[in-house]
Amino acid sequence: MDVALDTLKFIDLTTANIIFLFIVGFIGGLVSGFIGSGGAFVLTPGMMSLGVPGTVAVASNMCHKFPKALVGAIKRFRYGQVDIKLGLVMAASAGVGVQVGIKLQNFILDKWGQSGSNLYVSLSFVAVLVIVGGYVFYDAMTADKSGKPEAVAPLALRLQKIELWPMMTFKTAGVRISMWFTVPVGFATGMLAATIAVGGFIGVPGMIYVIGASGLVASATELVIAFAMGLGGTINWAMHGMVDIRLTVIILAGSLLGVQLGAIGTTIVKESLIKFVMGSIMLIVAVSRALAVPKYLAELGLLDVAPGTVAIMDKASFLIMCGALLMGAVIILGSMYKARKAHARQEQEAFGQA
């Protein structure tokens, strides 16, 4: 049975395309399994660079994201790292944030057109990633490397002491905090997800520094949020017929291998490495997005840039983004290898002494 596909919507799959999507899926999955999010920021533009229309790329990416997050969340739940209640509260408030984020996007699109909207997205990307990513990176660098459990962030400790009804207790996270401090973090996650498609870059730091969860619990709980939001988004996109199931299952084939390896990695390496990987990726992605800003400024007539320069900056922006993901994967795999080697050496020494 042969059916001709709408070539405007669906690309022809070549072996090179399949290998590219599988590898990016694997690396994206590995990083998400470890830090709770990541991959989407490379996969969507990556698919678009293969000729996939933007909406189909977003829809197919989202359709692979929620089952990947589900598998990762189940794996990390078995390790006792997932706070389901916190994840569901965050997901519900993020759902509202997404709707507000979409409304804001449409308002900007109506007022300043496509270039204005792109500029808003890029500037939000850069601002959030530099401020939040910079703080996460600083925290990781100054963290206690002795392997002791992380201390609760000072802001979170202060907020936890404020008895503002209704108070919520999150047992796995070990947190009791007012709903009025929890919901805004979820809301901001949703707003960012609607704007830059990577809500986890605010969700995970928010859970660590505002709510007071550990990096381990925050990154694991983010997978619950990603599942709930990804499922909701997929239902919407699939009802508009935008999912290319071939692309989705190829990415899923790679990412299901990666997400489980990343989840295993969290039990092997030091806890502070989660923050280190997250902060590094956020800062590099910020550089990548900053390179896209002059193009949109030129389109709005606010800056003079030669078209050749814009093309080079576009390519550099995409390559730097791929580099960020690849660097994250190398750090995770390298640290897992080192930690396993050290563990094997300890076991051998213990065996020798016995």
Added chain:
Amino acid sequence: MAHEMTKKQAVVRMIGFGAASAAVFGGIFLFANPLTEIFSRGGMYAALPIATVFLVSYVHGGFASNLWTALGITAKQPAKTLRPTATKRPEVRATLNA
């Protein structure tokens, strides 16, 4: 917590899940064009891609999990020490204001 799986058990399960996974992927790509067309009709057809990714995540996820176990890549310590709640719920005591 489930019991620790031996490498031999993991290999057997990996082969089983791997065969199921290969069958699902084979089926999808054997009928790639008609399936892509049907799955992108929108409306109630939205259930089809969603059901498919759930199926793929079960069979391929099972394969992936057992593959890492068979290769000896397993979690070091299930359930790291989680910190206790920093602030406790204030105790409610009955008081007599006489």
